[in-house]
Amino acid sequence: MFEITTQMIQVFAILVAFLALGFAAWLYTWVKAQPSSNARIAEIGEYIRKGANTFLKREYLVLARFTAVAAVLVFVLLPHPIWAGDITKNIWMAVSYIFGTILSALAGKIGIQIATIANIKSAEAAQKGIKPSFMTGFRGGAVMGMAVVGTSLLGITVVLMLVGDATSLLGFSFGASSLALFAKAGGGIFTKTADISADLVGKVELGIPEDDPRNPAVIADNVGDNVGDVAGMGADLFDSNVASMSAALVMATALGGIASKNVIMVFAYAAIGLLSSIIGVATARIGKNGDPNKALSSSTYVTTAVFAVLTALTTYLFGFQWRIWAATAVGLIVGTVIGIATDYFTNDNKPPVQEVAKASKSGPAFTILSGFSYGLLSCLPALIGIAISALVAFKVCAPLGAATGQEAEYGMFGISMAALGMLSIVGMIISNDAYGPIVDNARGLAEMGGFGEKVIAITDELDSAGNTVKAVTKGFSISAAGLTVIALLGAFMSEVNTAAQELGLVAAGESLIKNFDIMNPTVFFGLIIGVAIPAIFSAMLMLGVDKNAQRMVDEIHRQFDTIPGLKEGREDAKPDYDKCIDIATTGALKELIPAGFVAIVSTIAVGLIGGTQAIGGFLTGNIASGLLLALLMSNAGGTWDNAKKYVEAGNCGGKGSVAHKAAVVGDTVGDPFKDTAGPSINTQITVVSLVSSLLAVIFLQFSIF
């Protein structure tokens, strides 16, 4: 058995992080070096790149103002009000917070940078076959995956090394989450506004193909893929990853201080997770006429296996607790099972999607009803998986605390490690996920560049694999977020107890609260209010898309009506792409702020009314309805999307049939479900959990009940 210190493992983590960043740089250069020659595509690609950067710039300007205000509040109030203690801690907290927001924003920026290059290269490569096109798209996605996970590991390690206090990680994590909340919501509104409007006028009303360059919203649609699915998703998974590591570290530190073996183990596992993802990405291959679906999933399995083996080896070598390894492994296994179950409900080779397509023959109402019902059913495996992994992880790890009366603490630590296990392969997941919008864009560019049917068919196949993978990774990340917030519930309780000791409410070493009792009416009050928040939040986002899309549809109509020759596709008739991008941008920025505020302000309101007990209930209610709605919306959306694709592939009457029209309606409903509201709920529940932990000391001192 080898001895190892916290500092040594932190250095190791930093090295792995740099390895990942270096690998990302190499991949970036590789993608950039791929040939491209088509002037038309270069022009359109430039439009997309500019549009995406414009949106990002305007969004970050708005968020910078929000962040500045929030940073001041963090400084004044956290970890204690500045008038009540050591001001140094408040400075570090504010710095950690700002650092979190900057790294989260950077993750989005890097994603946009590579995605808007890789889409062009992948489209061009498709002319040479599926293999080069896939590799370009996949390696483009991997730049994002490596960069996001590398920076998050680096950020966490640096913050902990500098500040030496795990609570500051909550500040860092809150920075990441609050930015992710708005980035995901804003990007989600933008992308679906453009997507829906473009489809509605182009495909449905005028019957012109998807991605037809005559459509004024077509560039906005492609920009949307980047700002929503790449930048937003990057910020989101950066945040989940940071939150799960922070929760594990807060609890490990509370158990045995920062030098303890558990802390070392968290760093070791996180670094190994990233290392496994590097190996998975580096070994990803596709045959000459290979199946992109298989290539993506086999590299995921490689990552998973490498992680399981390497962590076991480390545990053996350094004498970590096997029980904690088991909890991590449970998370990993359950995550995989949830992924497979999600695939069942959203894959067009499986009954649910085909049933929805069949139901569509009776009209759109049946598309909606059946897709919604399967969406509800699809929650079951994921919820059972979360419930079982939480229970097993807790029960397996609790005995570690038997000698010191810390069963509950070790149990909760086990849950946080299960979440870490589920997210361990996040580098691979982000790579797969970012691959989706890149090849989706490539498909659009191939169409607009006039590359012909054969090339479009190749990009179509790549795109379809992207859709399936996307649904699977979404199920994965929602479940991991679920486990993380359960762990954050534990973190909240330990923050409350620490604060109570500092305030002198209880003696050192004593706990003020030991449980959140459902029969306590204050807890129950919080719980019921907590149930409402994800519902309100997602409703506001969807109404935002709805309103914004209506504005955009009007604009598209205006352009088709007033620009002579546009409908007919005359050479000299150019649509005003920028105007559509501007509408989507302005609308998204207008609609995202209130939804984010509702989540944060309601948490503060419940805490000030009912105190820490109400917050315990509130977080629970939030998790309950948040998980349900997020799974329902993501999966129903995926089912509808693929039901449409299934019909378009010639089933149930094929393109132009009644079933097709109905399936398009389903897809349109599903778009904001799966790309705006559903995945934003993830971030919403994480933000609410972090706000609660951070404000624990305030709720303890000032509350009505």
Place this chain on the structure above:
Amino acid sequence: MFEITTQMIQVFAILVAFLALGFAAWLYTWVKAQPSSNARIAEIGEYIRKGANTFLKREYLVLARFTAVAAVLVFVLLPHPIWAGDITKNIWMAVSYIFGTILSALAGKIGIQIATIANIKSAEAAQKGIKPSFMTGFRGGAVMGMAVVGTSLLGITVVLMLVGDATSLLGFSFGASSLALFAKAGGGIFTKTADISADLVGKVELGIPEDDPRNPAVIADNVGDNVGDVAGMGADLFDSNVASMSAALVMATALGGIASKNVIMVFAYAAIGLLSSIIGVATARIGKNGDPNKALSSSTYVTTAVFAVLTALTTYLFGFQWRIWAATAVGLIVGTVIGIATDYFTNDNKPPVQEVAKASKSGPAFTILSGFSYGLLSCLPALIGIAISALVAFKVCAPLGAATGQEAEYGMFGISMAALGMLSIVGMIISNDAYGPIVDNARGLAEMGGFGEKVIAITDELDSAGNTVKAVTKGFSISAAGLTVIALLGAFMSEVNTAAQELGLVAAGESLIKNFDIMNPTVFFGLIIGVAIPAIFSAMLMLGVDKNAQRMVDEIHRQFDTIPGLKEGREDAKPDYDKCIDIATTGALKELIPAGFVAIVSTIAVGLIGGTQAIGGFLTGNIASGLLLALLMSNAGGTWDNAKKYVEAGNCGGKGSVAHKAAVVGDTVGDPFKDTAGPSINTQITVVSLVSSLLAVIFLQFSIF
């Protein structure tokens, strides 16, 4: 101050119950004595009556078998396994259970009996103006209201007098609920199968009017209104009413025995609630050209006011606790507020419905997205209302237990009284609710009888008032069910503790469990699984409707294709109404059983895996997701229904416009939302709560964790 005993108040309750039943009989005679002369209507009315009775007979046959099996299980296992104690209690429990199922079934039967008469009479009366038509419809509904509440009060009182043990009330209540679960689900599937299929082929494909006698499904549609909205709803509200009274009585008895003032108070308030409803019904009036909406709501307000005053008076005269009166009043007030909020989201004079209609101009996807979003938003006021009334009721009543250390028990009793308060005017609510399908049928009969546009316009106005009232009463009853199941959570805990004492696990007077701690992983496990159940349950019901409707659409097509002259409306071409009724019946019976089983079996599974702690979490998760989904589905459905009506009234393009077609899609999606899945969830969560309480002793002895 006057002295009063439990026996005296029970006699009073029985007298009031008989007064209600007598009043129901008088109203029944009155309705029956209304003139009817049109042979065509009589013929069609007879079809409807026969169809409804056939369905009911076949459904009750299936349920009789289920009940017989369940009664044997109840006898063998409850309140203890027969091998482990006094068998007399088991006999009484089984008898109470069967009694509950019979009365619940009777409530449905009475409803069908009067509704299938009142619909004809109301249609005929419409020829003379709105006033006689309204009075006939309303008094028909009131027969149902009086009969249901009268029998439930009678049943509860008799069971408690005979058995002398409040636990037996849970058996009675479980009987009522288990029948209601299947009646509501079966009726809900039947009614929406018929409604959707008739609309889809008739209105959408062929463009013939609603209720056109050429449509083979038109009679099935009218039958559906009766078996779903009258019989199913009657069983449902019978069950809610019984459950809330049972919960209150179980807790009152646990606090101070059966002779205590609290028990007397529960009976007094329940009897006064019924008395107030009698007064409300008796004084309901409408002017000659009056507004039916106003007439319905003003009689509801009369009932509310009478209840508040009479209970205050009784409290003063008999020296009941003012704090408990206050808890009851809070329930009543919050119920009214929730009703008003629901009205806001579903009334076509208010922004949400109009926005949905406006969004429909862009196509059905926007109808769905906006309606769904408003449905999500509409959960907020109801959830806040439930949360506040639970918190306030608890806090107001808890001090009553300060002297004896029973704060929590008194608090939970307060919550059960708030539920009772919310449901106190249930007699009035059922009357209003049953009025809806009666006048809906009357509209159909007026159309089929060829009474002309003016008469149809009158029935349309009555029908529209019915729709609004229905949405309001649904919000009311879902919220009351929410409070009731919170109270049942308390009942479950007291059952567990009683059982633990009887099993010798703790000393007499001691409690085995004092809380359900969210941080306990077993509780959390149950909670997450509990969240999934309402989702699965409602998905199964909706898929049932979906499948069944597809079968029926095929049959309607077959008839139009093979019966010569049917489409053209030739005199001699008669559709085969019975075949459609048969399909709806067979399908509904086939689909209802699995959904009900899932609810019951999952409860047993969770209890056997995680024991009583897991059940505590399970019930909480069930309440959380059940309330969310029930409110969402009922309200979104109501919004879509009225958005369609709003468009049909000439807005946003009126009939035949793009908006109209989209709104019809919304309405079709909303139908199973609001009439099948949404309101069934009520019953589902109640059943799960009762099963848990009844099996407490089993879960205590046999569980894995």
